[in-house]
Amino acid sequence: MSAEPLAELSDLFVVAAVLLYLFAMVGFALELAFGRARADAPVKGRARTPVTVGAASSEAEAGMPSDDAPQQPVPAFALRGGIAGVVLAWLGWAANLGAIVTRGLAVDRWPWGNMYEFIVAICFAAVSAFLITQTRTNIRFLGGFVMVPAALGLGLASKVFYTSAGPVVPALNSYWIAIHVTAAIIASGLFVLAGVAGVLFLVRGDGLSRLPAKAELEKAAHRAIVLAFPLWTFAVIAGALWADRAWGRYWGWDPKEVWSFITWVGYAAYLHARVTAGWRGRAATVVQLVAFLALLFNLVGVNIFIEGLHSYA
Amino acid sequence: MSVDELERERAAKPAGMGLTGWLRWCWRTLTSMKTALILLFLFALASVPGSLIPQRSVEPDKVALVYKDSPALAEWYDRFQLFDVFTSVWFAAIYLLLFTSLIGCIIPRTATYLRELRRKPPAAPRNLTRLPHSASFDGDLTVTEAARRLRKLRFRVETGDGWVAAEKGYLRETGNLLFHIALLGVLVAVGFGSLYGYRGNVLVAEGDGFANTVAAYDRFIPGPQVSAESLEPFSFEMTDFQATYQVEGEKRGQELDYSAFLKVTDAPGAAPRDYELKVNEPLEVNGTQTYLIGHGYAPVFRVTDAKGHVAFEGPVPCIIADKPTLTSDCVVKVPDAQPTPLGFLMRFLPTSVPLTDGSYASAFPGAIQPGVQVLGAFSGDLGMRSGEPRSVYELAPPELMKKLKPLVMGKDVPAPLAPGQTLDLPDGAGKLEFVEVKEWMTLQIAYDPGRLPALLAASTATVAIVLSLVIRRRRVWVRVKDGTVDVGGLTRTEGSAAGFAEEFDDIVKVLAAGDKDER
Ligand code: HEM
Numbered sequence: 081m082s083a084e085p086l087a088e089l090s091d092l093f094v095v096a097a098v099l100l101y102l103f104a105m106v107g108f109a110l111e112l113a114f115g116r117a118r119a120d121a122p123v124k125g126r127a128r129t130p131v132t133v134g135a136a137s138s139e140a141e142a143g144m145p146s147d148d149a150p151q152q153p154v155p156a157f158a159l160r161g162g163i164a165g166v167v168l169a170w171l172g173w174a175a176n177l178g179a180i181v182t183r184g185l186a187v188d189r190w191p192w193g194n195m196y197e198f199i200v201a202i203c204f205a206a207v208s209a210f211l212i213t214q215t216r217t218n219i220r221f222l223g224g225f226v227m228v229p230a231a232l233g234l235g236l237a238s239k240v241f242y243t244s245a246g247p248v249v250p251a252l253n254s255y256w257i258a259i260h261v262t263a264a265i266i267a268s269g270l271f272v273l274a275g276v277a278g279v280l281f282l283v284r285g286d287g288l289s290r291l292p293a294k295a296e297l298e299k300a301a302h303r304a305i306v307l308a309f310p311l312w313t314f315a316v317i318a319g320a321l322w323a324d325r326a327w328g329r330y331w332g333w334d335p336k337e338v339w340s341f342i343t344w345v346g347y348a349a350y351l352h353a354r355v356t357a358g359w360r361g362r363a364a365t366v367v368q369l370v371a372f373l374a375l376l377f378n379l380v381g382v383n384i385f386i387e388g389l390h391s392y393a
Numbered sequence: 394m395s396v397d398e399l400e401r402e403r404a405a406k407p408a409g410m411g412l413t414g415w416l417r418w419c420w421r422t423l424t425s426m427k428t429a430l431i432l433l434f435l436f437a438l439a440s441v442p443g444s445l446i447p448q449r450s451v452e453p454d455k456v457a458l459v460y461k462d463s464p465a466l467a468e469w470y471d472r473f474q475l476f477d478v479f480t481s482v483w484f485a486a487i488y489l490l491l492f493t494s495l496i497g498c499i500i501p502r503t504a505t506y507l508r509e510l511r512r513k514p515p516a517a518p519r520n521l522t523r524l525p526h527s528a529s530f531d532g533d534l535t536v537t538e539a540a541r542r543l544r545k546l547r548f549r550v551e552t553g554d555g556w557v558a559a560e561k562g563y564l565r566e567t568g569n570l571l572f573h574i575a576l577l578g579v580l581v582a583v584g585f586g587s588l589y590g591y592r593g594n595v596l597v598a599e600g601d602g603f604a605n606t607v608a609a610y611d612r613f614i615p616g617p618q619v620s621a622e623s624l625e626p627f628s629f630e631m632t633d634f635q636a637t638y639q640v641e642g643e644k645r646g647q648e649l650d651y652s653a654f655l656k657v658t659d660a661p662g663a664a665p666r667d668y669e670l671k672v673n674e675p676l677e678v679n680g681t682q683t684y685l686i687g688h689g690y691a692p693v694f695r696v697t698d699a700k701g702h703v704a705f706e707g708p709v710p711c712i713i714a715d716k717p718t719l720t721s722d723c724v725v726k727v728p729d730a731q732p733t734p735l736g737f738l739m740r741f742l743p744t745s746v747p748l749t750d751g752s753y754a755s756a757f758p759g760a761i762q763p764g765v766q767v768l769g770a771f772s773g774d775l776g777m778r779s780g781e782p783r784s785v786y787e788l789a790p791p792e793l794m795k796k797l798k799p800l801v802m803g804k805d806v807p808a809p810l811a812p813g814q815t816l817d818l819p820d821g822a823g824k825l826e827f828v829e830v831k832e833w834m835t836l837q838i839a840y841d842p843g844r845l846p847a848l849l850a851a852s853t854a855t856v857a858i859v860l861s862l863v864i865r866r867r868r869v870w871v872r873v874k875d876g877t878v879d880v881g882g883l884t885r886t887e888g889s890a891a892g893f894a895e896e897f898d899d900i901v902k903v904l905a906a907g908d909k910d911e912r
Binding site for chain 2: 382
């Protein structure tokens, strides 16, 4: 196929992904709304070992109320809604992947050379992070909330930041784009997941709620950040290596570099806050979200408001 | 480590350092951790103005603009070193405090860590079922056998009367300490590089050359420890320059690729070698890197004065006026023209096309149909003998500009000259020939001895942080009594308990099932 129909196909895939993510969101929302309300503590007593006698509970929430919600039957359609949500999310994920691949084929380079392509890739990474984590631990409760930024991101990308398929400036024609930007994209996707969990953590009151328990949210956020932080560190270093090749200095406090650095320090602060008495829980989550805002500003704000070497988009 | 964990630790390990020891250690950790946290915040916050206010080291012309537009504001910015955030006193104060705190943190932690390395896992608590993870099964597992199996799982093991204590995951702390030490390493490497390194810019036209000496640079920024003799003595000549552009479609005219072809002499007397210099592919000579930063046009002109002498001949680098079409402004100064100096203001159009209103414009950045429009030709004093440094892009200082005698001006802008064409000045004042098109490139030449150490330290930090975040410190105890085996476990690392439940199950399985294997 030649470049133009491929580029058009890519745009169609983006639209399909937005719709599928929205449908998935409805499915997840059904499960949350009509499913069981949760107490502000995870369920106790996991009997996974056949020979286990004692109860194994997570260690992070000592002192929190642990009485379970009154048992009420979960309507079947709610459960099915959740499962449909997962299926639709996978379909949306496939469309999102299709959009990226066809775009890459159309332009014959790594498809993250401008802000539009970058945002499409980050939405993909965020949904991937959710879907993959969800196969290993049950974080389906986050589904509906992950679909929101994914659909919004794709929508914004194609409405506001749309850039038609084409070549990039010579400085971006480098294998470093594969290394540096890919790492940044994966890390950003994970940070989005953590950000969603963080917002829910702050929104959720104590006690009974339709929303997942705080401890679960905090755990999901922490897991994502623990993966993302080293990746981000690596992305920043790879960026410095690239800058060393392209601009003759590995670090020059270009606005993009400044904000990557702020983001990095912010998440390091979160990791410290989590193990500092008086900061864990709410305060640590606020720190995490501040770091996330810095990340978002770096993604979008720096390109729009500040001129610099990085402002290609 | 957290309070919860400390409490759990204490519960699990009553025979520790003692309460006061714990409290002191705890107090110290918590206070320094909070300080570190606040300093980290300040560090991030302090870099924000560096991205919002133009920085001298990055965009000196923007700083000049602020001075021009709002001098009072600029004064205030400067008073707080806001044009030089990253070299400012207050920024240095924050990171030096942070790194002092870091050192103050690393030293006691390393000491604790070394002691821990040698310490045996603590004895089993009396009631294993009260631990976060526990299990029991029937079997005739012996203490030695349990110890053997746990050792096989790479636990460090200690045995006692009817119990086994095991611990693993020491690499976590190793990673954590290494990470923090590596951060110090990055700081040291960056500092070293800025002391002993230098950076400079130069513009070179096709056919011209460059020799790495301080005088050859247009702008030279040495570190405090750099002397003129420490520059690597290489030189090169640019034999050719080639750029390609997108020809069709919406992105028509976008640069696709460009390269400069160099003849490089690594050291005086060495045989020259060919090198194709491209963006992302710097030339390296003994650690000194030469980068291709930008390019533009340098049309070659020949100016003959009223007496028929060639008073000027050579390429003239033109400043880019319009990036997408590479329309460029050129200034030619001929101080040696007789009887009076001549000066020309011109516009270079790489692909000149006539517009409907009779004017001309460039339609494409490549030099397909190059043309030079003479916007003005003057005779008179250009002020070049005063010895003051003068911009090459300015014909004459404003006060002299008024006194120049215009020869060609304003409305009678002629059609662009094509290469080889000549413009005769009125009244036999001389002539200007547009000989051919050449290109110029701008280079950045940099030497930074801190690059590799910084990279090494940063890579170490990355690997170490993975160890620190992924590995859990965990303890397992086994008690055997009357054919019943109790197993208990806990992770000493908060937040990663999720995965440990599975691992604990597996450990229990190995302890229980290994038994059957032998029958
Ligand atoms: C230059 C700034 C610093 C950065 C980027 C940084 C980064 C980090 C990171 C990413 C972790 C891993 C957290 C985890 O294991 O979950 C960590 C842990 C830790 N940091 Fe820092 N750190 C910095 C400065 C400091 C300072 C100044 C101190 C001492 C006051 C400190 C004390 C600690 C401690 C005690 C831990 C271990 C926490 C645990 O028990 O897991 N750090 N640091």
